[in-house]
Amino acid sequence: EVQLVESGGGLVQPGGSLRLSCAASGFTFSRYWMSWVRQAPGKGLEWVVNIKEDGSEKYFVDSVKGRFTISRDNAKNSLYLQMDSLRAEDTAVYYCARRARWLQFPDAFDIWGQGTMVTVSS
């Protein structure tokens, strides 16, 4: 079964750090671009970051540039999101998602994890 499972969410104080993980199974992880998407409570979806199959390209939404870092370990079939200098507005459910493949391009987000909640509050 193709699956993504996030972990690492929790309560953190403003200015603090948190590292999210996403464990992939059921597919060849190293062949796919991956992304993180978040959703603040009661709000819509917000794309956060994309990472290329080999980790050589990374693209972030402006609001997290310089604070969030994305990485992947293809040997461990795992994706990570390091979140530093956290703010109240980063409070959200964070989803990891697989980018489908079309020719050599990353396509739509076809597989999603169940999400992990991050709460930034004092």
Next chain:
Amino acid sequence: DIQMTQSPSTLSASVGDRVTITCRASQSISDWLAWYQQKPGKAPKLLIYRASSLESGVPSRFSGSGSGTEFTLTISSLQPDDFATYYCQQYNSYSGTFGQGTKVEI
């Protein structure tokens, strides 16, 4: 940055209705557009990719059309399971902006 605008924000409909949701991009995105369905407390589910391609396993009552800056999602005959929130998304290698969502309610 590319902005995505969906309309309407909320849509009231009945079982059996034909429903259309519109999404507009602030600049041309060719056909790099997807539609997702999300139910409360659940992850989004891909319905349509590349503007008009139906994801495997998605009922054929869902269809997408458009290119450039104007796109539509159509549900030909609304079913009870279709009451949910729908999002459009433009995507490429370096971004993935979502529309604000359309809640389809009874």
